[in-house]
Structures are given as C-alpha cells and as structure tokens.
Amino acid sequence: MKLAGNDILIQSLIKEGVEYIFGYPGGAALHIYDSIFKQNEMEHILVRHEQGATHAADGYARATGKPGVVLVTSGPGATNAITGIATAFMDSIPMIIISGQVAKHLIGTDAFQETDMIGISRPIVKHSFTVDSAENIPEIVKHAFHIATSGRPGPVVIDVPKDTTAPDKLFDFVYPEKVNIRSYNPPINPEKEQIERAVEAILDAEKPVIYAGGGAINSNASEELLLLNKILDFPVTNTLMGLGIYPATHERFLGMLGMHGTYQANMAMHNADLIIAVGARFDDRITNTPSLFAPNAKIIHLDVDHSSVSKIIEANIAVFGQVKNSLTEIIKSLETKKELIDSKKISHWKKQISEWQSQHGLNHEMYLNENDDNPIMPQAVVQHIYNITKGNAYITSDVGQHQMFAAQYYHFDEPRKWINSGGLGTMGFGLPAAMGVKLAFPNEEVVCITGEGSIQMCIQELSTCTQYDLPIKIININNEALGMVKQWQDMNYGGRHSASTYQSSLPNFVELVESYGHVGIKIEKNSDLKNGLKKAFMQKDKLVFVDVYVDPSEHVYPMLVAPNGSLKDMWLDKETKT
Amino acid sequence: MIQRKLSIILENKPGALVRVVGLFHQRGYNIESLHVDPVNNLNEYKYVEKNLNIKLNKGEVSHLIIATTVNDNLLRQILRQINKLIDVLIAEEME
Numbered sequence: 001m002k003l004a005g006n007d008i009l010i011q012s013l014i015k016e017g018v019e020y021i022f023g024y025p026g027g028a029a030l031h032i033y034d035s036i037f038k039q040n041e042m043e044h045i046l047v048r049h050e051q052g053a054t055h056a057a058d059g060y061a062r063a064t065g066k067p068g069v070v071l072v073t074s075g076p077g078a079t080n081a082i083t084g085i086a087t088a089f090m091d092s093i094p095m096i097i098i099s100g101q102v103a104k105h106l107i108g109t110d111a112f113q114e115t116d117m118i119g120i121s122r123p124i125v126k127h128s129f130t131v132d133s134a135e136n137i138p139e140i141v142k143h144a145f146h147i148a149t150s151g152r153p154g155p156v157v158i159d160v161p162k163d164t165t166a167p168d169k170l171f172d173f174v175y176p177e178k179v180n181i182r183s184y185n186p187p188i189n190p191e192k193e194q195i196e197r198a199v200e201a202i203l204d205a206e207k208p209v210i211y212a213g214g215g216a217i218n219s220n221a222s223e224e225l226l227l228l229n230k231i232l233d234f235p236v237t238n239t240l241m242g243l244g245i246y247p248a249t250h251e252r253f254l255g256m257l258g259m260h261g262t263y264q265a266n267m268a269m270h271n272a273d274l275i276i277a278v279g280a281r282f283d284d285r286i287t288n289t290p291s292l293f294a295p296n297a298k299i300i301h302l303d304v305d306h307s308s309v310s311k312i313i314e315a316n317i318a319v320f321g322q323v324k325n326s327l328t329e330i331i332k333s334l335e336t337k338k339e340l341i342d343s344k345k346i347s348h349w350k351k352q353i354s355e356w357q358s359q360h361g362l363n364h365e366m367y368l369n370e371n372d373d374n375p376i377m378p379q380a381v382v383q384h385i386y387n388i389t390k391g392n393a394y395i396t397s398d399v400g401q402h403q404m405f406a407a408q409y410y411h412f413d414e415p416r417k418w419i420n421s422g423g424l425g426t427m428g429f430g431l432p433a434a435m436g437v438k439l440a441f442p443n444e445e446v447v448c449i450t451g452e453g454s455i456q457m458c459i460q461e462l463s464t465c466t467q468y469d470l471p472i473k474i475i476n477i478n479n480e481a482l483g484m485v486k487q488w489q490d491m492n493y494g495g496r497h498s499a500s501t502y503q504s505s506l507p508n509f510v511e512l513v514e515s516y517g518h519v520g521i522k523i524e525k526n527s528d529l530k531n532g533l534k535k536a537f538m539q540k541d542k543l544v545f546v547d548v549y550v551d552p553s554e555h556v557y558p559m560l561v562a563p564n565g566s567l568k569d570m571w572l573d574k575e576t577k578t
Numbered sequence: 579m580i581q582r583k584l585s586i587i588l589e590n591k592p593g594a595l596v597r598v599v600g601l602f603h604q605r606g607y608n609i610e611s612l613h614v615d616p617v618n619n620l621n622e623y624k625y626v627e628k629n630l631n632i633k634l635n636k637g638e639v640s641h642l643i644i645a646t647t648v649n650d651n652l653l654r655q656i657l658r659q660i661n662k663l664i665d666v667l668i669a670e671e672m673e
Contacts (some may be wrong), residue, residue, distance in 0.1 A: 118593065123604045127664040130593070147664060182632045183589060183667045307658035310651075 003173040006165040009098070012141035013349060014041045015175040018069050019046070020060060020439055022053040022382030023354050025075025025513045027113060028100030031165035033182045039324025040152045045439065049462035050077050052432040054084020055458065058093050059433030063394060064440045065220065067094035073250075074100045075113030076112045078159075081118065083426060085155045086124040091241060092218055094153040096144055097121075101130075103163040117159045117578075127388040132165045142355060146179045151186025152305040153218055175570060180559065190321035195329045198276075201328070202341050204276035205298075207349045208234045211257065214241030214422065215279020215303060216323050217415045221245070222480045229336050233343060235353055238266040239280050240407055241422040247412035249391075254353065255362065259288040259560050260404040261577075263360035263570065266558070268353050272569040277479030279303060279323045282313040283423070287518075292566035304328045304514035358544050360558070360572055361407055372525045375551035378402060378477045380526075382409035385447060385475060393445040394419060396435045397453025398430040401483035404556040405447040428457030435464060436471045445537070446475070452478040452506055462516040465543050473536055474545045477551040486556045491571075513545040523548045579647050583672040586660060587626050592614050594665035599641060599670040600664065601637060607656055610646040628669055639667060 003011060009032055013021065022045045025033045036044050049192040050072045057068025068088075072081050078099040088095045102111040118128050127147045129140045144156040158277040202208065210232075212225060220247050229236060229252060235391065236246045237257040246253055255262035267366055269275065275297045280286070290312050300316035303324045309318045318324045367379040382405050385393070395410050396419040397403040403420055412418045419430040419437060434448040465472065469473055482500040489497050510520030519542045523532040529548070537546040561569035561577065570578045589592045595614060602609050616637045617623055623641075627634055648656065653671060660669035 119596075122597065122600055129595075181664065182630060184664050185630075305662070307655065307662050310657055 002170040004081040004167045004170055005485055006035040006163070006167055008041070008134055008171065008173050009141070009160065009165060010039060011173060012138050012175055013069060014039070014449045016141065016145050017066070018042050020436075021069045021070030021071050022047055022056045022060075022436070024073065024077060025282075026100060026160045028074035028078045028102055028556045029071060029077070031162060031167055032098070032100065032160070039549065044071070045435070045464065047414075047432065047464050050080035051428060052435075052458050052461045052464065054081050054097070054428075055087065055429050056436035056439075056461075056578065057095055058084060058088045059419050059436030060394060060440050061088070061093050061095055061231070062433070063416050063437040065214075065416065067096055068095045068141070068436065070095065071403050071558045072097070072099050073113065074117070074250070075115045077113075078115055078117040082124070084118060085121055085157070086425045087421050087426040087429060089124045089126070090212060092153050093155070095155040095362045097155060097157045099157060099159050099324065101159045101161040104132075104161045105163070107161065111277055117157065121157045124155070125157050128157040128159065130159045131161060134164050135171050137164070138171050138173065141179060142176045142179050146181070147184065152215070152308070160524050161293040162374060167329045169277060171325070174536060183352040186296065187306075187320040188214045188322050189327060190319045190326040190329055192329075193370065194317060194319045195326070195333055198319055198330055199333045199337065200336070201298055201300055202276070203273055203319060203337065204231065206345055207271060207273040208276065208346065209234070209254075209256075209268050209272045209274070210234050210236040210246075210276045210278060211269065211280055212236065212242045213239035213280025214276040215281070215305075216242055216245045217279070219322050219324040220306065220415075221278065221324040221327055222415045224331065228327055228331050229281065231341065233332065234346070235268055235350065236278070237269065237285060238263070239422070240420065241282065241329035243418045244409060244412035244415040247413040249413055250333050251422045254285075254357075256407055257567075260408065260556050260558060261267055261410075262357075262362055263558055263572065264356040265572060266560070266567040267356045269294055269297075274298050274300070277303070278327065281308045281311070288560045288562060288565050288569070290569050292436055295566065356504065362436060369526050372527050374526060376523070376526055376529055376548060378405045378479070378554055379409050380529065380565055381475065381477055381533075381548050381550065382406050382449065382536060384530055386410045388449065388533055389445050393417070393447045394434075396420065396430045396433040396446070397452040398448075398457075399425045399427045399452050399455060401487065401554070401556050402449055402451040402454075402477040405477070410449075426453040430454060431458050431474065432461045434474070435461060435468075438472050439468070448472060448474045450474060450476055451483060451507070452476055452480065453482045459512075462513060462518060466517045471541050471543050474543070476535070478509075478547055478549050479554070480485050480506065480549070481552055484556070490555065509545060509547040513543070518543040518545055520544075521546045551557070579649050581645055581647045582653055584644045584646065584660070585672045586644065586658065587617070587623070588642060589663065589665040589667070590638055590640040595642065597663050598644075598660055599658070601642075601647055602646070605656070605659060607646055607648065607652070609644055609646060611617040612633060612648060613649075614640050614642045616640050619650070626636045630667060643672065647663050
C-alpha cells in the first residue's frame with residue numbers, strides 16, 4: 001500500500017490500537033489533521049489548551065494502562081504540552097506526544113512557530129524521535145510505543161517536521177510486527193538468587209511492612225500482592241501513587257504513608273525490621289530525612305528500574321524485574337517453604353500496629369457535622385463522596401489540601417481508580433484527567449475532587465466536556481485560599497499569607513459552569529452537604545460542578561515534621577506533635 | 579573523592595551525545611573532561627558485541643569518555659542513569 005506521510009502516521013497509530021487522540025491543530029500539524037479527518041477508527045478530542053490534551057491522555061493512560069496519545073502543533077503548541085509531559089514523566093505514565101515541527105529546510109532559521117521541542121522536552125521524556133523521512137514513520141511509531149509502555153513506562157515525543165507529512169509524496173506503508181532495540185533491554189524476570197535472599201529475609205522478619213507504590217500499579221501486580229499477603233499476612237502501606245494496589249478496606253492495610261500518611265503507617269515504617277518496597281522509589285515525601293529513615297530495617301527493593309534502587313535508601317536485597325513477575329517468584333518460593341512460615345512471629349507487631357491505629361488513626365466521625373453553626377469540614381466532603389459512590393468511582397484530583405483529604409478519606413479498593421499527579425504535583429491536572437478517564441469508561445462514575453485554586457488552572461476544559469458530552473462530577477473544595485500554601489505559611493512563616501488568598505476575586509462558579517451548559521450547585525451549610533452531593537450524583541447525564549465552601553482554617557494532618565525529622569516525627573493536629 | 583573516567587558506548591546518531599551530557603547537568607553532576615570518537619577499529623570493541631550479543635558495523639557507534647569526580651555511590655547512580663538512556667549500549671567505569 002502506498003501512502004503519504006500524514007496517512008502513514010495516522011495508520012501507524014491505528015495499528016497500535018489507539019482509540020483517542022487528544023490534541024489541538026496548528027500550521028505544522030495540518031497535514032496530520034487532514035489525515036485524521038479522512039478516517040473514523042480513531043477519535044480526535046479537541047481540547048482548549050495543549051496542557052489539557054496531555055493531562056487527558058495521561059488520565060486515560062492511568063485508568064486503562066494503555067498509552068495516552070497527544071497531537072500538538074509546533075512552537076507554542078509544543079511548549080504548552082510541556083507541563084503535562086513532565087507530569088507523566090514523574091509518575092512513569094506511558095504517553096506518546098506527536099508534535100508538529102516546521103519543515104526540515106526551515107529548522108534552525110527561527111521560522112514562524114519554530115521551537116526546539118526535542119531539546120526542550122529532553123529532560124522530561126523517556127526518549128524522543130525526530131522524523132527525518134516519511135519512510136521511517138512506521139518504525140519510529142513502533143519504537144515509541146514499545147519504549148513508552150515497557151520497563152519503567154514514560155512519555156515519548158515524536159517531533160514531525162511538516163514536509164515529512166506532505167500529502168503529495170507517497171511511500172510504501174508496512175507496519176512492523178516486531179520490535180527490537182539493541183540498546184534497550186529492561187529487566188523482565190528476576191534473578192533466582194535475589195528471590196531466595198528476599199524469601200530468607202521475609203521468613204526472618206518480626207516487624208515487616210510491605211510498602212507498595214505506583215510501580216506496582218504500572219506492573220498490574222495487585223493480584224500478586226494479594227496472593228503474597230494471603231500467605232504472609234503482613235501489614236501493607238501504599239504511597240500516594242500506589243493507592244488501590246492493595247484494598248484500602250483490607251484489615252492489614254495501614255493507609256498511605258509519608259508526608260500526610262497515617263500515624264500507624266509512618267510508625268510501622270519507622271520501627272520495621274523489614275521493608276519490602278514494591279515498585280516504590282523512596283522519594284522525599286516518603287522518607288523524610290533519609291539518614292533517619294527506618295533505622296533498623298532491612299530493605300528488599302523490587303523494581304524494574306535499576307536507577308531507582310539504592311538511589312536514596314540503600315537496598316540490602318535488590319530484585320530487578322517486572323514487580324509482577326518478582327512477586328510471583330517470591331510466592332512460588334514461599335509455597336515450597338510453608339512449614340517455615342510462623343505467623344506467631346509477627347503477632348506482637350500486629351498488636352503494636354493496632355495500638356498505634358487506635359491511638360492516632362484517622363478520625364472519620366469528628367468531621368461529620370450537621371450543625372450549621374460550624375463550617376463544613378473538607379474531610380466530611382470526601383467521606384460523603386465515598387459513601388454516595390460506594391467507593392467505586394474513579395477519582396481524579398488536583399494538587400493541594402483537597403488532594404491529601406481525598407487520598408486519606410476515599411478508600412480505594414482497586415488500582416487505577418485514583419488518578420493524581422503525585423510526582424510533579426501539577427495543579428490543573430484533575431479536570432482534563434477526568435475527561436480522559438470518562439472517555440475510556442463512559443459508564444463509570446468519574447469524579448474530579450479539586451480546589452478553587454487548581455480548577456482555575458485548566459478550567460477552559462469545561463468547554464471540551466460540553467463538546468464531547470462528558471458528564472463527570474467536579475467537587476470543588478473551596479476554602480477561598482491556596483490551602484496547602486497557606487498551611488505552610490501558618491506553620492512555618494508566622495501566619496503571613498503571602499500571595500495565597502484572592503481578596504474576593506473568585507468567580508461565581510455556578511454561573512460560570514452554567515454558561516458552558518453544565519449544572520452548578522453551591523453548598524455552604526453542613527445541613528445541605530449530604531443532599532446537595534446526592535443531588536449532583538443523581539444527574540447521571542450532566543456534568544455537575546459542586547462548589548462546596550469549607551472551613552478555610554483547616555490543615556491536613558498528620559504531617560511530617562521537616563526539616564530534620566524522621567517518619568515518627570509528626571504533627572497530629574495544630575497543637576500536638578508526636 | 580577521586581576523579582573517575584566513564585567509558586560509554588552509544589549509538590552514533592544525532593541527539594545521542596547530548597542526552598548523556600544533558601543528564602550530568604540534570605542530575606547535578608559535573609563533567610571535567612569529555613572525548614568522543616566514532617568507533618572504527620571494531621577489534622577493540624568485541625566486548626560490546628559479546629555482552630549485548632549484537633554485531634557492530636564500522637562507525638555505527640561512538641565511544642565517549644567522560645571524567646568526573648564522584649564517590650562510589652554516586653558513580654553507581656550515574657552509571658545506572660546513563661545505562662538507562664535508550665541510545666546507550668554500555669556505560670561503565672574505565673579500568
């Protein structure tokens with residue numbers, strides 16, 4: 001079959017099974033857009049800003065496990081996509097970004113809408129390609145999808161000079177079936193010796209904790225993790241990125257750990273004699289001061305990425321491979337040694353953890369309040385959402401206090417249902433990410449828990465939701481301030497709220513969303529909270545935006561004491577430190 | 579800390595070198611000297627073919643030597659990060 005470069009590119013994406021492409025047209029991408037118009041196997045979603053395209057593709061990827069695909073034009077189109085690419089990179093999300101580029105003969109001449117996309121994106125991509133000729137497009141696309149989705153996943157940029165997609169030059173189109181990149185061989189199966197060492201340490205442990213993160217979700221290892229713990233019955237904590245990989249309602253689940261982790265999760269990590277890290281990378285929100293981290297723990301680290309192991313915390317036993325496979329091998333080995341598993345060994349430890357939990361575990365009741373003399377508490381909003389959606393919704397979030405309240409009080413029992421920007425912490429992520437999730441799962445409840453700060457960073461996507469009829473629910477936890485910034489200013493800067501309030505400049509969100517054709521509900525009183533939220537979720541076919549005014553003085557706790565604190569050093573409320 | 583020399587074999591194609599060099603800055607390491615040549619004398623690079631089970635052609639890959647002053651842990655981390663780059667075939671400390 002002979003095709004032009006633009007058609008070769010689109011047909012290659014179709015061969016990769018792409019259902020949605022999120023993008024925004026412009027000069028350098030027009031040949032490609034013409035090819036999109038001529039086919040109907042893949043739907044293009046026109047966003048209102050390229051950042052929205054990347055987050056939507058990202059949300060789609062996180063929820064489905066399939067790569068998200070983005071198409072932008074050169075220059076500003078490409079640079080607007082950068083924040084979303086960096087977001088995907090930090091959280092290891094598979095994404096393909098196709099950026100238009102000026103024609104080859106114009107590169108380097110400061111042509112209209114020319115920017116060095118490969119150069120700008122280099123530190124925030126797993127890899128990138130420049131198309132030199134239409135003939136090479138199939139191979140480049142094949143390589144890009146392979147790199148984005150294998151090993152530790154990540155975004156891959158394909159920069160496409162306009163002349164390589166010219167409709168008047170035809171080339172043979174054959175899509176490669178196999179891919180082999182000689183310099184790229186991520187580990188798949190673990191080494192037997194490391195598995196045996198890990199099993200030996202597991203059998204020895206008296207105070208073990210399983211610490212699972214986003215890598216376990218990327219590797220689709222939830223079943224294996226459950227299976228492993230059927231044998232071991234160890235306490236399990238999840239990182240912010242790992243929530244859902246182990247059922248939150250399971251008896252052994254400790255909650256999230258780290259900066260705003262639960263008391264019992266942080267105490268268990270600090271006092272453990274064995275930490276089994278499963279696809280987690282010991283980042284600074286988790287370890288607090290690395291030299292004070294878990295002083296008596298032996299570390300088993302399961303990861304697909306060599307450079308994540310012993311980067312911050314030295315691993316005693318490193319197991320390289322897909323964590324799904326590594327867990328399977330550990331399970332197999334344990335099954336041959338069942339007589340050596342002594343559940344009594346850890347009974348004292350489990351008792352200790354229950355005590356921690358009853359001392360300072362998350363309080364649910366104290367935030368639920370029917371009295372209109374008291375302000376609405378943000379934790380109550382999340383609890384009501386959890387109850388109304390029966391814990392089954394896809395929850396996207398933005399960044400800040402509402403994100404932490406959502407992580408703490410929406411108890412995720414399944415992986416891929418909690419969609420948030422953990423690594424980069426990108427405000428503006430939640431709404432476009434929810435669009436991507438809703439397109440992937442139109443019959444599922446998709447909720448964006450956001451704040452009045454974050455939502456305004458990509459609020460233009462409300463228009464995209466109208467165009468493609470995406471009835472998501474947006475819960476705006478409105479404290480009329482940049483809450484997390486304000487919390488830090490309260491705690492560390494003598495309450496000087498520098499640039500963290502808006503001085504009565506917020507829009508009327510109800511009128512704003514109504515002008516896009518959506519439904520807006522404003523809630524200001526405790527007595528209206530439950531019913532107001534219920535009313536929102538009853539409107540299945542409408543995008544409903546609920547603007548909930550909450551206690552502006554509320555802080556997120558627990559909170560690790562920093563700098564120079566360990567995981568046992570926490571603020572439990574405004575007055576109490578451990 | 580002493581100066582180490584890193585020996586890096588990478589694909590000889592546009593953009594490959596800058597990924598390695600850029601990584602040093604991104605991760606906060608310093609490059610003290612740098613030398614790069616296309617590999618023409620394949621006899622000296624049999625180990626690359628053997629380690630990766632591939633066949634090299636003349637001029638297809640480049641040999642990059644970078645000197646940097648780091649401790650053992652950082653050296654290991656740098657090498658792991660360089661090895662992770664898609665265009666790098668082998669990165670190791672020079673004997």
